[in-house]
Amino acid sequence: MFAYLVNLATLVCINAILAITLNFIMGYAGIFSLAHAVFFGVGAYVAAFIALQWTDSLLLQLLAAMIVAGLISAALALPALRVRGDYFVAASLGFQVLAATVFSEWKSVTGGIGGLVGVPPASIGGHAFGDPVEFLGLAAVTLALVVVLTTAIVRSSLGRSLKAIRDSESAALAFGKNVALIKTLSVFYSASICAVAGVLYADYLGFINVESFTIDASTLFMAMVIVGGIGTVWGPIVGAVLLTLLPAALTYLPFLPRTEIGSVQQMIYGFAMVLLMIFKPDGLMGVKRGEA
Amino acid sequence: MLLLQLIINGIQVGALYGLTAVGFSLIFGATKIFHFAHGASFAISAYVFYYLYAVLLVWWPISILAACIVVVVFGIALDRYVYGPIQSTDGSFFTIFVGSFGVAVVIQNLIGTIFGRGFISVPSALSKSVELVPGLYVAPTAGIAVVAAVTCFVALQLFLSKTNIGIALRALSESPGLVRTFGLNPRAVSTCAFALGSVLVVPAAVLTSMTSGLNAAIGGRVMLISVAATIVGGVGSLRGAACAGLLLGIAENLALWRFDPQWSEAVTFLILFAFIVLRPSGFFGRVVTS
Numbered sequence: 001m002f003a004y005l006v007n008l009a010t011l012v013c014i015n016a017i018l019a020i021t022l023n024f025i026m027g028y029a030g031i032f033s034l035a036h037a038v039f040f041g042v043g044a045y046v047a048a049f050i051a052l053q054w055t056d057s058l059l060l061q062l063l064a065a066m067i068v069a070g071l072i073s074a075a076l077a078l079p080a081l082r083v084r085g086d087y088f089v090a091a092s093l094g095f096q097v098l099a100a101t102v103f104s105e106w107k108s109v110t111g112g113i114g115g116l117v118g119v120p121p122a123s124i125g126g127h128a129f130g131d132p133v134e135f136l137g138l139a140a141v142t143l144a145l146v147v148v149l150t151t152a153i154v155r156s157s158l159g160r161s162l163k164a165i166r167d168s169e170s171a172a173l174a175f176g177k178n179v180a181l182i183k184t185l186s187v188f189y190s191a192s193i194c195a196v197a198g199v200l201y202a203d204y205l206g207f208i209n210v211e212s213f214t215i216d217a218s219t220l221f222m223a224m225v226i227v228g229g230i231g232t233v234w235g236p237i238v239g240a241v242l243l244t245l246l247p248a249a250l251t252y253l254p255f256l257p258r259t260e261i262g263s264v265q266q267m268i269y270g271f272a273m274v275l276l277m278i279f280k281p282d283g284l285m286g287v288k289r290g291e292a
Numbered sequence: 293m294l295l296l297q298l299i300i301n302g303i304q305v306g307a308l309y310g311l312t313a314v315g316f317s318l319i320f321g322a323t324k325i326f327h328f329a330h331g332a333s334f335a336i337s338a339y340v341f342y343y344l345y346a347v348l349l350v351w352w353p354i355s356i357l358a359a360c361i362v363v364v365v366f367g368i369a370l371d372r373y374v375y376g377p378i379q380s381t382d383g384s385f386f387t388i389f390v391g392s393f394g395v396a397v398v399i400q401n402l403i404g405t406i407f408g409r410g411f412i413s414v415p416s417a418l419s420k421s422v423e424l425v426p427g428l429y430v431a432p433t434a435g436i437a438v439v440a441a442v443t444c445f446v447a448l449q450l451f452l453s454k455t456n457i458g459i460a461l462r463a464l465s466e467s468p469g470l471v472r473t474f475g476l477n478p479r480a481v482s483t484c485a486f487a488l489g490s491v492l493v494v495p496a497a498v499l500t501s502m503t504s505g506l507n508a509a510i511g512g513r514v515m516l517i518s519v520a521a522t523i524v525g526g527v528g529s530l531r532g533a534a535c536a537g538l539l540l541g542i543a544e545n546l547a548l549w550r551f552d553p554q555w556s557e558a559v560t561f562l563i564l565f566a567f568i569v570l571r572p573s574g575f576f577g578r579v580v581t582s
Contacts (some may be wrong), residue, residue, distance in 0.1 A: 032386060065531055086326040089326075090523060095565075101554055264405075267397070270397030273397070277387045278391065281387040283382075
């Protein structure tokens, strides 16, 4: 039971990092990406590949994953600079589909559909994080760092510029903000921190395959942000906790066949998204627009 | 000969993509609702047809009619009970998108739970290929697809230009305020747009169930193609959406000449990406309802 709870808590931490970084571009930059799982996957594959080929050093893996994900984020920043809203969602959806194909087809690096197996536990300075409780500590510390860093950025001048762009791009431009640079930087930040979650995920499970990085995953991350409350500090964390614990809670319903838990979970959050949009579009932790 | 074969396959697929995209474009043009659940409409009508025709062995015109009725009811219900309430409080793109997306997620999983997640297809003599010239195989469904697409498109154009409701629909896409001034109810016109746009997926849904088959996730694919065709064709242009759908279908099939089938969606995406970066207004610029 204790091991089970530690496992859940670790997954909550990883998902919370994902939700926070997605909320960073959705809530503050107004970029609604359905491709967040791509960067999660890039981080995980880079970490697993490095761990299997060269070294189990966590810091090296993190650095490499952040750089690779950051570079790939240009593919998302480019359409984000050209179009807004609906069009961008479509572009990011297409990007997600393309990336999932690459993950499952580029067999020499990603191991194809079967994925990469037997990723050794990561280590810092020779100390390997093999014990689940230690790994939970690592994940929790990382989460705390991400929360502090993201909140600091949101409250800095960059964060205020982002909100200005979200609310009115032309007004921000008129005030002399470099809209293109600010948007590119925010996508870069979001993608590279998202990759950190991917590194933790790969090192924690020791096994990854494309199923964790498909459109379903992107949808789940978006649902976390929306259910919790977009554009708030605590919203994504609350959303991540709720939606990570949901499948675990569903297993306690005896009449539900195990194979259907995944789709029942998706139905619940799909339905929750519809109801929230009708009755409380700002999410559970939401505040009225304009105060945030 | 392989190239010609791929082009013919592409035209068959593209005609159906075009028709589905026109439905999406019609709804978006008239109501400004980015109807992400359009793919769900497609999946619903396809599975209704499959269940009646292939499982219950109902006569085919009745099966198609039932698919039409169900999909129209679904479209109108969405407009009334999901988009309507959202628009009356907060009409921002984001809330509508999330609501619509939530519906698509629910429908996809409902279908997966009821019918299973594997591939199913409707057995039909129409999808058996005949060798027209040596080395060139064409199934009757290809002809039916093209005829159905052209008929529906011409009928839709006539409807939009000749009837009062059609003119009201075009007026709504130009200026909802003015529609109200002239004593028409924008909500009623919007309901009509959803009914029309939804029923346009039926020919494609029925023919797809006979040719390439269905699975629970097909809605997402259809959604991506419809959105891509709408953007590539130029938002608000029905003619653009139809042409872009055809283009995407042909491009997807031509890609098979050099690449494995799993890359076909990547081709769609690359075309969409190129248009978004190089020409965000699409083929037909900012023409509102052609």
